[in-house]
Amino acid sequence: MGSSCGPTGPEPGAAAERVIYLDNAATSWPKPPEVLAAVQHYLLEVGANPGRAGHFRAAEAGRLVFRARRAVADLLGLHNPMRVVFGANATWGLNQAIAGLLRDGDHAVTTTLEHNSVLRPLHRLQEEGRITLTVVRAAGDGYLDPDEVRRAVQPGRTALVAVTAASNVCGTIQPVAEIAARCRTLGVPLLVDAAQAAGAVDLDLARDGIDLLAFAGHKGLLGPTGTGGLVLADDFDAARLRPLTVGGTGSRSDSVRQPDFLPDVLESGTLNVAGLAGLAAGIDWLHGPGGGPEAVGRHELGLRRRFIDQATARVEGFQVAGNPAGPAVGVVSFTVEGLSPSDLGQGLAREFGVLGRQGLHCAPLAHETLGTFPVGTLRFGFGPFNTAGQVDLAVAALAEICRQERP
Amino acid sequence: MSRTYVLFFSTNHAMWAEQVLVARGIAAKVVAVPRHLSSDCGYCLEIPATAAAAAAAILRSSAVEFDRIGG
Structure with a gap:
């Protein structure tokens, strides 16, 4: 696998084909075979x-x-x-x-x-x-x-x-x-x-x-x-x-x-x-295969930007918590107006196998600072083995869940 | 060949010293601490006796702490 914008990696295996794992901020997965x-x-x-x-x-x-x-x-x-x-x-x-x-x-x-x-x-x-x-x-x-x-x-x-x-x-x-x-x-x-x-x-x-x-x-x-x-x-x-x-x-x-x-x-x-x-x-x-921490960081930031750009264009009411364009690691928190992050997160996991993390992320003061307390956000954390294609699928899934969930 | 031992305060330091000395061409090998040298559990480095002075200098210049050389 691998992508055009970052390090290549191992085939993640059959289990990974069933999910798009975007919870690398909690813990990274998959791990390199080494x-x-x-x-x-x-x-x-x-x-x-x-x-x-x-x-x-x-x-x-x-x-x-x-x-x-x-x-x-x-x-x-x-x-x-x-x-x-x-x-x-x-x-x-x-x-x-x-x-x-x-x-x-x-x-x-x-x-x-x-x-x-x-x-x-x-x-x-x-x-x-x-x-x-x-x-x-x-x-x-x-x-x-x-x-x-x-x-x-x-x-x-x-x-x-x-x-x-x-x-x-x-x-x-x-x-x-x-x-x-x-x-x-x-x-x-x-x-x-x-x-x-x-x-x-x-x-x-x-x-x-x-x-x-x-x-x-x-x-x-x-x-x-x-x-x-x-x-x-x-x-x-x-x-x-x-x-x-x-x-x-x-x-x-x-x-x-x-x-x-x-x-x-x-x-x-x-x-x-x-x-x-x-x-x-x-x-x-x-x-080695990752190309160094800076290359991995660039890859993950590229995926973050791709997600933000596409979701902004395709999902009505999509809002990023914090600066969407400044220096960042591959972590993004977002809300969709009128929909609960919890419902979004559960829907994405259940219907599409897109795994993020909803809530307050053990950082209540950060959410207060960002204006997302007490409801929180849905967070995606991109890892070295995530691809641009997975980001595109996640955005499509998010758009579909939002369509289904809106009253 | 006559051998001598480098003793450390900790196994962790012995592992570091082994890496440093081997990289500088000294045949250093982690071995269990001989009972006649210490009652502590853990390891020391076995090195050629002829390399004792050089090993001490390398370890000092690399800031690798060790207890003593001898035995």
């Missing part, structure tokens, strides 16, 4: 626990984990792969950064574009009276003003700024490097939520001045669910992060004290080795 092969290789031929035994199978499992660490480090501009800390998902990484860094009496800054995986950890600390919080309002088109973020920082009190690299609701790519430059000037650590951006946006911690970055392994990086984590810039003082979890690390086993070196200090318990083997293969695919 990902499946890597997971299978670990489960069938390795199977051991990395760093927990002296035999050669455990060593091989350790190599698989290191390979994933190296792949994430290279992707994000890190010299030291030990600064890639794996966890279950981006939510874990964000919680580790937020709860690990903030101390009683601190002030934090975040934005209305954030996912609940940023908002809820911060809100809980605020509700407990442990921190104060400023939430910077993004513009109605889904973009942040870096100077608004800078103005929210309280010199001497603000201990963290947390922003998304790309909105999970409307896809808009945020000016992270500009925000980082302001944070560096003010001496405030910047945490970036790259759940939607990693794999489709060129992110480089050193170049962009990002201190901490949380990533999902199962979205744009094409790994299995249950992979993700937190990345610490080479110059970020890791001792500032209190571990969320402590326990067995396979290192310093003669001591009951948690090791103080990365990644072990933040990475207790057995890792998802099968998932990480798949994650490494997914990142390899991005750089």
Whole structure:
């Protein structure tokens, strides 16, 4: 398969012919066959626990984990792969950064574009009276003003700024490097939520001045669910992060004290080795057949634009949430006047096998900002294996559902 | 050929060191830590004894942390 405007990929198989999967913002599908092969290789031929035994199978499992660490480090501009800390998902990484860094009496800054995986950890600390919080309002088109973020920082009190690299609701790519430059000037650590951006946006911690970055392994990086984590810039003082979890690390086993070196200090318990083997293969695919994250990003943005252009022309009352034409990843949220996003989403799935996600996308403040709260939107997330033809079919299906549903 | 061992604080560091040293032409191999060197679980690198000084220099210049070389 493949398309004229982006990377080629594997035949998705019979199951994919029955559906048009446009829910890649939730998790990507299909995965490259190399990902499946890597997971299978670990489960069938390795199977051991990395760093927990002296035999050669455990060593091989350790190599698989290191390979994933190296792949994430290279992707994000890190010299030291030990600064890639794996966890279950981006939510874990964000919680580790937020709860690990903030101390009683601190002030934090975040934005209305954030996912609940940023908002809820911060809100809980605020509700407990442990921190104060400023939430910077993004513009109605889904973009942040870096100077608004800078103005929210309280010199001497603000201990963290947390922003998304790309909105999970409307896809808009945020000016992270500009925000980082302001944070560096003010001496405030910047945490970036790259759940939607990693794999489709060129992110480089050193170049962009990002201190901490949380990533999902199962979205744009094409790994299995249950992979993700937190990345610490080479110059970020890791001792500032209190571990969320402590326990067995396979290192310093003669001591009951948690090791103080990365990644072990933040990475207790057995890792998802099968998932990480798949994650490494997914990142390899991005750089190889995918043509690189920027090429994949261009492909997905092309599909977003094609969808918006065609739906605007063919579907009466079609309205995009946020900026339809600015810098974005392949995520689009939309409404159709007079029809509920829920009915649209269910109808498209049931009648045409077009799979998106309706509702508030775990980002209530983003929907308030975009003017789509509390009903929400229907969201499509395009992936590297989606094609222009699938977009055309989705638009035709949307037009037909709207015709059927209108009173 | 006489061998020696590079000990690390963590298996993760051993894996990184193996990659770095092999890329620089040193025959490094991850092996279980010999009991006479450490009671810790995990791995170390076995390298030619003649490469000990070079390995130490490479690891330091690459910012790969290690505990010690010897044994």
